[in-house]
Amino acid sequence: MITIKEVAELAGVSKATVSRVLNNSGYVSADTRKKITDIMEMYHYIPSAAAVTLSRQESSTIGIVVPEIGNSFYADIVHGISQSADELNLSLVLFDTQNSIKKEERVLQLLQQQRVKGIILGPSTDYQETQEGRQLFHQLKEMHLPIVIVDRDFPHMPWDAVVYENYESSFRAAIELKKAGNETAGILTGNLHLKIARDRLEGFQDGARECGLTVYKEHILPGNFTIENAYQVSKRLLETKELPDAIYSCNNQMTLGFLKAARETEIKIGKDIAFIGNDRIEYADIFGVPLSYIYRDNFEMGQKAMQLLEKRMCFPHNGQEILRIPYALSLNGSERKQ
Amino acid sequence: MITIKEVAELAGVSKATVSRVLNNSGYVSADTRKKITDIMEMYHYIPSAAAVTLSRQESSTIGIVVPEIGNSFYADIVHGISQSADELNLSLVLFDTQNSIKKEERVLQLLQQQRVKGIILGPSTDYQETQEGRQLFHQLKEMHLPIVIVDRDFPHMPWDAVVYENYESSFRAAIELKKAGNETAGILTGNLHLKIARDRLEGFQDGARECGLTVYKEHILPGNFTIENAYQVSKRLLETKELPDAIYSCNNQMTLGFLKAARETEIKIGKDIAFIGNDRIEYADIFGVPLSYIYRDNFEMGQKAMQLLEKRMCFPHNGQEILRIPYALSLNGSERKQ
């Protein structure tokens, strides 16, 4: 692999001149420029990013950290990030922490070694909740790097973030359920160690209170954002026959778990029980399940996160910014047919 | 950010010694080692990857290139790659080419700048098929880098690769369909510009020939691996009422398109028409669709790709290796109920 030095020699100029045409900075005559670019072409010269980084003392890559890239939620976010990063000419270093806070710690270390310009981070947990988490929190704060958090929003979080309107959308879900003629409702909650899950629960409860929808305690089902868990708790509920009129599921995965339980117990959504799900259920119209859902655009979340990070990298000290992505509603089965 | 030089000064030793403890190479007395590690801790010393790369003349990151990370197929592959990379202490630079061969070219350029140790590449197309593709092919060959191709296997491909047993599994699909009592069958093909799609078609046809399953030309549906396309062609077929006894769908996305069409036309799978799908249909048991499918493990594909790359990075000149991931069969609806 040819270096700048050799290009310079071949072109009969100094490294400085070659560097100038590389970055087109400073003055270079048209002649020498041509001579140099010709040589570069001919010998397939490709500058070393490491050398540039070292010399400039800053890189043009940013770090992405997600709990599980195999989860379509994060895959979509990364997709959005990737697209925006491409427009900004930034490279992405990707790490999957496998939902382990230990890995999260290691990974942040690696990111510092890379001297990334900034980080987009999907924490595996709210840092308040555990000892390890609090430790990580401090480690993170001392990195003095632009950081954007996605889909987490815990108390006293000092970083920029992009989150959904969790409270508002869940509030709305309750209202819609009532409006559709339901008197009682249950909720499949997310992991309540996460503020985003608590927000959805509270939003739903407040909405229910507001409009007179009844939510019995035993219909508040403890979930953790996984299919399997939602399946279990839903099944148990559906088998009791002490059903609420309606169910609100806090995310996509859990909706799937609920659907499975519903099918197995032969309870029909939109007939025996009204339903509102969350996130996008891509397959709803394919399989013909009459679903209502609150739509959240993960791709957009990724794009916005990248744009927010870019902004922060340009203006480091401008106050925290928390971006809330609006939700959309698709109503189709929030009322029971008699 | 503190540097090795400063660590050395603070510890009262030379940079070389610090470097030794960093890489624990050579001899360092327990005392000085302790002194140095203490300083490192105290001042949060973190070595610069760029400097190491430059000095060692080799990096410890590898490049991942996929056509669309938002597609769960690739997300799962990247997940597998990520896990294996983690075990091998390699970092990942990720690029999404958005199915554009132009971007693919640019991205490979960037990867060269990064001086990555190797590349795992999911090409957006078979390079034989277009002018741009052939150009890229040559560009790629001149990179003289360990490269592993995933899920592509075009003629005269010189690189290591990991692919599914496309021909064999499709052959088997035909046999099973016949065995289940079907006389005629159709096939939703993938994009026939891709050899993997042609392999599936040929495997299916050969299998059909072998066992006496009839495949009429008009039941060979031109697909392109997308939901929408499969939906269109399936719908057209299902509306003619000149149905084959069975359908074989070449991949996950297309199965979904077919299911949508089947639902809309009220044609029941496993009753009006037998069916075998491909890849994993995660939601089959959730939605209760009686699906048979050929199971392919994308996560494993990713893992294997990473391991293969690692091997090639250690033994650069050992002859090409093409790894074939075996398939599994889940039979459940390959026969029509009368």
Added chain:
DNA sequence: TTGAAAGCGCTAACAT
């Protein structure tokens, strides 16, 4: 408009 030279943070060969 161009060149010389120092420096970015590290490694590694060679001395001691």
Added chain:
DNA sequence: ATGTTAGCGCTTTCAA
């Protein structure tokens, strides 16, 4: 067991 030194490939200041 430790230090000296010469790079690695680039950028950037200063001088010409």
